[in-house]
Amino acid sequence: MNERRIKIEGLRYNPEKDTQPRFQTYEVPFTDDMSLLQGLQYIKDNLDGSFTFRWSCRMAICGSCGIMVNGNPRLSCETFLRDLLPGPVRVEPLENFPIQRDLAIDQSRFVDRLASVKPYIVPAREKPLAEGPHKQTPGELAAYYQYSQCINCLLCYAACPQVGLNPNFVGPAALTLLHRYNADSRDVGWSARAEVANSEGGVWGCTLVGYCSQVCPKGVDPAHAVNQNKATSALDYFGLRALLGGGR
Amino acid sequence: MVGDLAMKRSNEPFFWLLFGAGGMVAALIGAGLVLTTGLLGPLGATRAMDYARAYAFAAHPLGKLVLFGVVALILWHSVHRMGEVLHDAAHVSAAIPLRVVAALATVACGWLLLSI
Amino acid sequence: MSEIRTYRRPMGRWWTKNPTYRRYMAREASSFLLFAYALTLLYGLWRLSQGQAAYEGWLAWLASPFAIFLHLLMLLGMIVHTVTWFEVAPKTMPKTGLPERAITLGGVAAAAFASLVVVALAAWWGTSR
Numbered sequence: 001m002n003e004r005r006i007k008i009e010g011l012r013y014n015p016e017k018d019t020q021p022r023f024q025t026y027e028v029p030f031t032d033d034m035s036l037l038q039g040l041q042y043i044k045d046n047l048d049g050s051f052t053f054r055w056s057c058r059m060a061i062c063g064s065c066g067i068m069v070n071g072n073p074r075l076s077c078e079t080f081l082r083d084l085l086p087g088p089v090r091v092e093p094l095e096n097f098p099i100q101r102d103l104a105i106d107q108s109r110f111v112d113r114l115a116s117v118k119p120y121i122v123p124a125r126e127k128p129l130a131e132g133p134h135k136q137t138p139g140e141l142a143a144y145y146q147y148s149q150c151i152n153c154l155l156c157y158a159a160c161p162q163v164g165l166n167p168n169f170v171g172p173a174a175l176t177l178l179h180r181y182n183a184d185s186r187d188v189g190w191s192a193r194a195e196v197a198n199s200e201g202g203v204w205g206c207t208l209v210g211y212c213s214q215v216c217p218k219g220v221d222p223a224h225a226v227n228q229n230k231a232t233s234a235l236d237y238f239g240l241r242a243l244l245g246g247g248r
Numbered sequence: 249m250v251g252d253l254a255m256k257r258s259n260e261p262f263f264w265l266l267f268g269a270g271g272m273v274a275a276l277i278g279a280g281l282v283l284t285t286g287l288l289g290p291l292g293a294t295r296a297m298d299y300a301r302a303y304a305f306a307a308h309p310l311g312k313l314v315l316f317g318v319v320a321l322i323l324w325h326s327v328h329r330m331g332e333v334l335h336d337a338a339h340v341s342a343a344i345p346l347r348v349v350a351a352l353a354t355v356a357c358g359w360l361l362l363s364i
Numbered sequence: 365m366s367e368i369r370t371y372r373r374p375m376g377r378w379w380t381k382n383p384t385y386r387r388y389m390a391r392e393a394s395s396f397l398l399f400a401y402a403l404t405l406l407y408g409l410w411r412l413s414q415g416q417a418a419y420e421g422w423l424a425w426l427a428s429p430f431a432i433f434l435h436l437l438m439l440l441g442m443i444v445h446t447v448t449w450f451e452v453a454p455k456t457m458p459k460t461g462l463p464e465r466a467i468t469l470g471g472v473a474a475a476a477f478a479s480l481v482v483v484a485l486a487a488w489w490g491t492s493r
Binding site for chain 3: 271297332
Binding site for chain 1: 369371379381385454
């Protein structure tokens with residue numbers, strides 16, 4: 001494996017010293033098997049110990065390492081330096097979030113929105129332990145499985161212009177989880193989360209740009225989860241949901 | 249933090265249904281309509297837009313229904329999206345004035361068709 | 365957490381920044397051309413209600429180079445609308461098992477057919493009686 005070098009332009013912002021961000025360029029030697037995350041780690045370990053970024057599992061399951069790579073939301077652990085040649089590679093924190101420091105963002109808006117959709121099973125009925133575990137057919141699992149694959153990486157929030165334009169918008173991942181739980185046969189369904197879904201910051205904040213589904217590293221398809229529920233919310237608005245088999 | 253969410257129920261569904269219906273009409277027959285009324289008719293490839301034929305169409309109750317449906321639905325569809333463009337590109341909330349325009353145009357359309 | 369002086373970046377002209385956004389804006393902007401067409405039809409109805417002379421004056425204007433150009437633009441708008449409408453349609457429907465491309469192509473084909481039917485019906489209306 002021959003060693004090559006690539007330039008990485010990193011956004012720098014120190015909240016204690018800077019009034020606005022600036023860019024700093026680093027030259028990183030790399031091999032074909034190295035991810036961008038490893039490139040960032042090289043910078044921190046060898047060139048500039050103050051360079052700040054989030055990461056954890058380095059295998060695209062924890063959702064920590066989301067950043068903008070040349071303007072596109074990517075997981076740095078799943079992006080390879082060989083694919084970014086000839087460079088320079090511009091790395092910035094995820095769009096639509098306030099910058100805390102360098103590539104690290106303030107995620108609190110997402111955390112709050114997530115809590116508001118009740119991202120847990122709201123049981124359809126009280127099920128005593130003596131009855132044993134819930135059972136689901138493969139079909140019942142398939143109804144929500146794809147949407148349960150979300151790793152909360154926030155790439156979809158960075159992709160969605162409505163997240164940036166509309167501070168009330170709950171956002172793609174949170175609305176997808178709303179759908180994921182509504183669609184789960186163990187859950188009471190739509191009625192538990194209708195207030196959020198029907199609100200202006202709920203499904204109606206989405207204008208179907210569709211970029212969220214394009215950037216999702218797990219194939220969750222948030223655009224689909226959100227936009228399916230526009231029809232449900234509209235039926236609910238006219239009081240027709242139960243009538244047309246909307247159920248609970 | 250959860251308390252500052254705008255949980256106000258949205259009235260979007262009503263306008264969204266109009267948007268969807270108009271969008272479907274425009275998507276399916278819009279091109280054919282523009283071709284007919286804007287090119288084929290005026291340039292003489294068809295006589296459908298001659299006064300007698302056009303009048304006969306608009307005078308017939310079914311013709312009135314078709315014309316009203318097409319004009320009104322495309323109006324409501326386009327006004328919804330135009331509001332979104334202004335919000336997305338100019339951070340302007342123009343939905344309400346646009347809906348007023350659409351409502352007035354819809355009434356005008358109905359009134360004109362009834363007078364033919 | 366709240367003590368950190370976070371920095372908020374302005375959105376600027378975000379819709380110019382990648383192909384997906386540009387395509388979205390083209391789709392949304394086609395609505396202006398659709399609005400123009402609805403108003404054109406409305407205007408034509410008004411002329412029709414005023415009698416033969418008024419209506420034929422409007423027809424003559426429709427044949428002018430400017431009106432033809434305008435209608436070509438509006439036709440382009442309708443085509444952009446149709447294609448992008450069926451591109452996003454799969455996202456608004458429950459999963460059918462069909463690939464999304466199939467739904468898009470099917471929709472566009474249906475639209476092409478329906479528009480041809482409109483043209484054919486107009487031709488029939490123009491020749492009958």
